[in-house]
Amino acid sequence: MQPGSNIGAAAATLASSRLSGGMLADLPVGFRPRDEVEGYEVQQALHGILTSAGYGVRAGWKIGCTTKTMQTYLGVDGPSAGGMFLAQLWRGSHLFAVPKPRRLGVECEVAVRLARDLPRRERAYDVADMAPSVAACMAAIEVVEDRYTDYPSLGVPTLIADDFFHYAAVLGPEDERFDPARLRDVTGSLRINNVEVASGRGVDILGEPLAALCWLANRAVEWGEPLRAGEVVLLGSVVQTQWVEPGDVVTISNDLLGEAGVAFEEARPVGS
Numbered sequence: 001m002q003p004g005s006n007i008g009a010a011a012a013t014l015a016s017s018r019l020s021g022g023m024l025a026d027l028p029v030g031f032r033p034r035d036e037v038e039g040y041e042v043q044q045a046l047h048g049i050l051t052s053a054g055y056g057v058r059a060g061w062k063i064g065c066t067t068k069t070m071q072t073y074l075g076v077d078g079p080s081a082g083g084m085f086l087a088q089l090w091r092g093s094h095l096f097a098v099p100k101p102r103r104l105g106v107e108c109e110v111a112v113r114l115a116r117d118l119p120r121r122e123r124a125y126d127v128a129d130m131a132p133s134v135a136a137c138m139a140a141i142e143v144v145e146d147r148y149t150d151y152p153s154l155g156v157p158t159l160i161a162d163d164f165f166h167y168a169a170v171l172g173p174e175d176e177r178f179d180p181a182r183l184r185d186v187t188g189s190l191r192i193n194n195v196e197v198a199s200g201r202g203v204d205i206l207g208e209p210l211a212a213l214c215w216l217a218n219r220a221v222e223w224g225e226p227l228r229a230g231e232v233v234l235l236g237s238v239v240q241t242q243w244v245e246p247g248d249v250v251t252i253s254n255d256l257l258g259e260a261g262v263a264f265e266e267a268r269p270v271g272s
Contacts (some may be wrong), residue, residue, distance in 0.1 A: 006031055007038070011045035014162050017147070019053060023101060024162075025149045032158055036080075039160030040223050046161065047083050056086030058234060061220075062109075062142055064164040066212045066236030067204040073240050076156055079206070079215055082163030084232065090170045092260065097267035098246050102147040104167060106244055107237035107264065108188040108252040109204055110209055111140040111171060113181065118217045118227040125217045130182050130210040133217075135229075137175035139188065139254035141262050142234055143168040144241060169234060172252075172260040183209040188254045190240045200238025209235045 010031040017024040026032070033039040047058055063079045065071045071078070097103050115135035118125060145167035148154060159165065184207075189199040206212050212235040220227050227233070244250065246266040253259045 005066070007041050007045050008119075008160060010042045011049055013262045014042070014046050015053065018050070018162070021099060023147055026154055027158055030156070033161050034157065036157055036160055039157035042161035043083065043163060043222060044225060046163070050085060054087060058083045059086040059192065060234070061088050061216060061227075061231065062164065062166050062169070062234040063212050063216055063235055063236055066206050067238065069200065069204065069240050070237055075152065076186065077238075079212060080156060081219065082160070083215055084166060084169055084234070085105040088168040088169070089232070090173050092170070093262060094168070094170050095263045095265060096143060096168070098244070098264050099145075099267050102145055103243055104264065105144045105146065105241040105248045106190065107142040107144060107235040107241055108190040108198065108200065108239045108258070109140040109142050109169075110186060110188070110205060110254070111138050111234045111236050112136065112183075112184055112213065113138070113174060114229050114231050114233065116228055116229050116253050118203045120221045120226060125214050127208060127214045129208050130213045131179070131212070131215070134180040136175045136176045137178040137180055137183060137257060139252055139257040139260055140171035140234055141170045141250065141260050142166065143170070143262065145154040146243075146269070165229050169232070170233065170260050170262050172254070172258040175257060178257065182208060183235070184254065186254050188252060188257045190239050190242060191251045191253070192242060192244065192248055194249075197242055198239035202236050202238065205236040212236055
């Protein structure tokens with residue numbers, strides 16, 4: 001990818017695809033990011049377009065593939081991050097319309113809200129820096145969207161450019177008294193229509209959830225987008241993605257952090 005115009009063109013193509021309601025086969029030849037560095041360059045350009053299109057300011061980040069379960073499921077070997085926007089962030093519960101032909105999925109997340117900025121500094125952040133940087137902890141549901149005709153064929157750089165499947169998030173109650181060092185001890189379960197379908201543990205997230213936050217803090221500095229106080233970060237899903245259908249009701253329960261819920265309905269035809 002050539003600098004400048006192709007990054008903008010790739011971002012514009014992804015934005016148009018996301019906003020159109022259709023499916024994406026792939027980026028045109030010449031627009032596709034060749035590696036993760038270019039993927040994040042396109043992602044940053046995409047964020048500006050989405051904010052202008054009504055998504056609001058970036059409210060935080062999701063980190064994907066921080067567990068062996070999700071790495072195996074998607075065939076990747078390490079974390080990837082995407083932006084989250086104010087217009088797609090809810091608290092407690094929310095009702096979503098399934099935008100067919102696309103499909104939506106749910107994940108059981110461990111999340112934090114940041115207490116302070118994490119700007120560039122002389123030495124890299126380490127895990128010990130993370131607990132004092134957390135203002136509150138919470139359970140959360142990430143709603144992900146598959147709007148690709150064949151997502152395995154796109155490659156990780158393109159998925160990163162497109163915020164790595166992120167669609168929305170629903171946050172459980174914040175706990176400002178919870179010790180972030182205990183996030184590794186939490187367990188989470190996901191129920192669809194009152195049937196438990198998956199469960200996992202906080203320690204599954206890179207062996208230490210705060211290691212995921214540390215990874216993001218250092219990478220965000222590299223992208224020129226340091227983490228900011230007040231941003232929410234989804235540290236990772238403790239379960240494999242579960243795809244849903246209209247009519248499904250989903251609840252996640254975290255034994256130390258609480259619950260959140262989402263429900264899904266058929267999208268209404270345009271003009272109805």
